[in-house]
Amino acid sequence: xxxxxxxxxxxxxxxRVEPYRDIRERDLVKRHGMFIAEGRTVLQVLVxxxxxxxxxxxxxxxxxxxxxxxxxxxxxxxxxxxxTQQVMDAxxxxxxxxxxxxxxxxxxxxxxxxxxxxxxxxxxxxAGISNHDNMGAIFRNAAAFxxxxxxxxxxxxxxxxxxxxxxxVGGVLKVPFHQFSKFTDIIGLLxxxxxxxxxxxPSGSEEIAHWTPEERQALVxxxxxxxxxxxxxxxxxxxRIAMDDGxxxxxxxxxxxxxxxxxxxLRT
Amino acid sequence: xxxxxxxxxxxxxxxRVEPYRDIRERDLVKRHGMFIAEGRTVLQVLVxxxxxxxxxxxxxxxxxxxxxxxxxxxxxxxxxxxxTQQVMDAxxxxxxxxxxxxxxxxxxxxxxxxxxxxxxxxxxxxAGISNHDNMGAIFRNAAAFxxxxxxxxxxxxxxxxxxxxxxxVGGVLKVPFHQFSKFTDIIGLLxxxxxxxxxxxPSGSEEIAHWTPEERQALVxxxxxxxxxxxxxxxxxxxRIAMDDGxxxxxxxxxxxxxxxxxxxLRT
Numbered sequence: 001x002x003x004x005x006x007x008x009x010x011x012x013x014x015x016r017v018e019p020y021r022d023i024r025e026r027d028l029v030k031r032h033g034m035f036i037a038e039g040r041t042v043l044q045v046l047v048x049x050x051x052x053x054x055x056x057x058x059x060x061x062x063x064x065x066x067x068x069x070x071x072x073x074x075x076x077x078x079x080x081x082x083x084t085q086q087v088m089d090a091x092x093x094x095x096x097x098x099x100x101x102x103x104x105x106x107x108x109x110x111x112x113x114x115x116x117x118x119x120x121x122x123x124x125x126x127a128g129i130s131n132h133d134n135m136g137a138i139f140r141n142a143a144a145f146x147x148x149x150x151x152x153x154x155x156x157x158x159x160x161x162x163x164x165x166x167x168x169v170g171g172v173l174k175v176p177f178h179q180f181s182k183f184t185d186i187i188g189l190l191x192x193x194x195x196x197x198x199x200x201x202p203s204g205s206e207e208i209a210h211w212t213p214e215e216r217q218a219l220v221x222x223x224x225x226x227x228x229x230x231x232x233x234x235x236x237x238x239x240r241i242a243m244d245d246g247x248x249x250x251x252x253x254x255x256x257x258x259x260x261x262x263x264x265x266l267r268t
Numbered sequence: 269x270x271x272x273x274x275x276x277x278x279x280x281x282x283x284r285v286e287p288y289r290d291i292r293e294r295d296l297v298k299r300h301g302m303f304i305a306e307g308r309t310v311l312q313v314l315v316x317x318x319x320x321x322x323x324x325x326x327x328x329x330x331x332x333x334x335x336x337x338x339x340x341x342x343x344x345x346x347x348x349x350x351x352t353q354q355v356m357d358a359x360x361x362x363x364x365x366x367x368x369x370x371x372x373x374x375x376x377x378x379x380x381x382x383x384x385x386x387x388x389x390x391x392x393x394x395a396g397i398s399n400h401d402n403m404g405a406i407f408r409n410a411a412a413f414x415x416x417x418x419x420x421x422x423x424x425x426x427x428x429x430x431x432x433x434x435x436x437v438g439g440v441l442k443v444p445f446h447q448f449s450k451f452t453d454i455i456g457l458l459x460x461x462x463x464x465x466x467x468x469x470p471s472g473s474e475e476i477a478h479w480t481p482e483e484r485q486a487l488v489x490x491x492x493x494x495x496x497x498x499x500x501x502x503x504x505x506x507x508r509i510a511m512d513d514g515x516x517x518x519x520x521x522x523x524x525x526x527x528x529x530x531x532x533x534l535r536t
Contacts, residue, residue, distance in 0.1 A: 143512065144511040144512060144518045145512065243413060243414075244412060244413065247412050247439070254405070254521070257518065258529055265477040265510070
């Protein structure tokens with residue numbers, strides 16, 4: 001057989017769609033080396049980037065023709081399941097209005113990063129980003145503004161969580177990332193590679209509009225609530241975004257976008 | 269009586285807390301000239317700005333001491349109700365984990381804007397922004413970067429909707445806004461006031477990093493999905509944000525933040 005054909009799933013208890021079962025609840029636990037890609041845009045990036053192997057796809061019957069061309073780029077052995085809305089919702093455990101799901105695999109061969117790749121010029125460092133919307137938005141901006149790699153500390157949430165991935169419009173699948181257990185290890189790695197580090201903070205000492213990034217520049221974003229620890233703010237070069245007095249700082253992903261765009265503008 | 273005292277609510281069916289009943293469902297319909305402010309930050313801006321009269325507050329018993337000082341700034345005749353979590357949730361119809369709600373009134377005397385106030389220099393124009401998260405984020409950024417006023421067309425969602433207000437961290441209560449039925453009326457008003465207009469679009473002709481705003485500048489953000497109508501993009505000066513090829517544009521609120529920050533940086 002040389003042609004791909006869709007495999008109908010009529011019974012929600014069909015074991016072939018087990019990885020899609022009750023995904024809302026199971027998002028919150030480790031997914032045994034797998035993640036859920038949801039929606040056309042994320043599927044498109046998943047297929048185009050070819051960084052994460054695709055295990056299968058589960059498509060709503062009336063959405064199939066719209067993604068069939070895209071699915072042809074997957075290896076023939078990757079099964080494409082098709083189901084009615086009723087069966088799909090029963091499998092997933094809630095209403096899947098986008099009608100497009102796929103299972104990606106996280107390669108177990110990802111080793112801790114020992115050295116920063118020589119071609120990385122713009123590096124984003126995330127400390128304690130715990131909100132999936134923010135994580136997704138940060139990766140969306142990282143992909144848009146040419147970040148070469150993202151380094152996350154152990155307090156960060158999982159960028160491959162379904163919602164983060166969806167909000168990133170696939171940016172999580174595009175920009176390489178590595179998670180470390182400790183923030184201090186990330187700083188050590190960057191310093192060892194002679195990469196300049198600057199941290200964004202409402203109390204930062206330099207305004208980003210007057211800041212010139214270095215040839216190799218790491219930008220640190222701290223947690224949504226309390227920001228980066230004071231002891232790190234004292235050690236690192238710090239940047240702030242000028243804004244109106246008496247108003248709460250902008251969202252962490254927005255602050256990051258302003259700094260990343262500044263870096264990009266000065267380099268191109 | 270000259271002192272304010274909290275009024276305990278023990279019965280969820282108490283008519284005094286009627287405006288707080290089933291707020292999730294009622295968010296979606298017109299609220300008879302009222303809106304819900306949720307959480308400490310929004311309440312703080314509501315009280316500090318003093319632009320919208322406060323009708324009452326409903327506070328979780330164990331949150332009362334934390335906001336009591338703030339509530340002293342309200343006129344004495346504004347009732348402060350206090351309830352247990354159980355009663356509060358039963359009234360609201362879902363779990364109010366922030367424990368702080370207030371009812372604000374929308375003045376009926378707001379007339380359509382006939383002329384743009386002379387002191388307005390930076391004006392944000394929103395066309396078809398239909399997502400409450402985006403609306404909230406746009407107002408948060410508008411407040412942070414000193415926008416003088418926001419003009420919305422009839423396709424935009426309500427900025428005073430509970431979630432938009434919360435995401436804006438009170439920005440909606442800080443930055444004056446006016447909703448028009450037609451986008452063309454907004455453009456007519458701006459042109460009549462000799463205010464320069466520029467629209468952000470992925471297909472814009474000028475890059476914002478090289479753009480210099482005028483003394484009085486209006487910035488137009490189009491809808492999340494399709495952006496501004498092509499006929500308007502052809503008529504107006506258009507700006508784009510440089511980003512990596514092949515990647516989806518950044519979020520509309522983020523794009524707006526980049527342009528507003530550019531305006532602010534060049535003016536201060």
